[in-house]
Amino acid sequence: xxxxxxxxxxxxxxxxxxxxxxxxxxxxxxxxxxxxxxxxxxxxxxxxxxxxxxxxxxxxxxxxxxxxxxxxxxxxxxxxxxxxxxxxxxxxxxxxxxxxxxxxxxxxxxxxxxx
Amino acid sequence: xxxxxxxxxxxxxxxxxxxxxxxxxxxxxxxxxxxxxxxxxxxxxxxxxxxxxxxxxxxxxxxxxxxxxxxxxxxxxxxxxxxxxxxxxxxxxxxxxxxxxxxxxxxxxxxxxx
Numbered sequence: 001x002x003x004x005x006x007x008x009x010x011x012x013x014x015x016x017x018x019x020x021x022x023x024x025x026x027x028x029x030x031x032x033x034x035x036x037x038x039x040x041x042x043x044x045x046x047x048x049x050x051x052x053x054x055x056x057x058x059x060x061x062x063x064x065x066x067x068x069x070x071x072x073x074x075x076x077x078x079x080x081x082x083x084x085x086x087x088x089x090x091x092x093x094x095x096x097x098x099x100x101x102x103x104x105x106x107x108x109x110x111x112x113x114x115x
Numbered sequence: 116x117x118x119x120x121x122x123x124x125x126x127x128x129x130x131x132x133x134x135x136x137x138x139x140x141x142x143x144x145x146x147x148x149x150x151x152x153x154x155x156x157x158x159x160x161x162x163x164x165x166x167x168x169x170x171x172x173x174x175x176x177x178x179x180x181x182x183x184x185x186x187x188x189x190x191x192x193x194x195x196x197x198x199x200x201x202x203x204x205x206x207x208x209x210x211x212x213x214x215x216x217x218x219x220x221x222x223x224x225x226x227x228x229x
Contacts, residue, residue, distance in 0.1 A: 004159075031215055042206060042219035043160075050215070090160065096215055103150060104217060106160040 006091050006107035013081055014115050021076040021110045023091030032074040033104065034066060035090040043090055049074060050096055086114045119209050121220035128197045129228050136192045136223045138207030148210050149183070149190045155203040166190065202227045
């Protein structure tokens, strides 16, 4: 089945130690998103790629970066994680058609813990 | 800021009964799309139902239906014949304005009692 796959499901890192979360998709969607979701809160969009075009949200900290080497893969890099970055990170994709009516398809998420 | 408001942090329903989750939104656009997503505990978020703002007819997907009131900017979700598997966080979301980005509400936690 076509899907959005996030690895790993659980990630533990040390305070200040860089960490990378990965997302892959078999849907061939041209838009990929990264969200941060803290407990009992709505997902918060960090940034998204429309094809190779990177779109950063104004309030996303500089500590968060992203790479999209090809259509299928997208990475979230946290350069110096702080305790406040502990959260679930969700990757999503959508088929950008220009009509903006396409739903987003989500992965299972990566739960990041900071020691 | 254009927002999505879910005024019910938590709701509960008896199995086989009907429950309605509320959602209101703010937008200055005439063309946009509305979505309800379901996020079960420790599981992925999945689309439940979507509504295109220019369509007056309310969307329906099996036991799930919406009551879309465009003038009132209201988009409620009705779940009929509730099942234990319906227990989850439900998020209302909107996009539009020439953007594929979603604006989410804070969510409603639905409990289904046997």
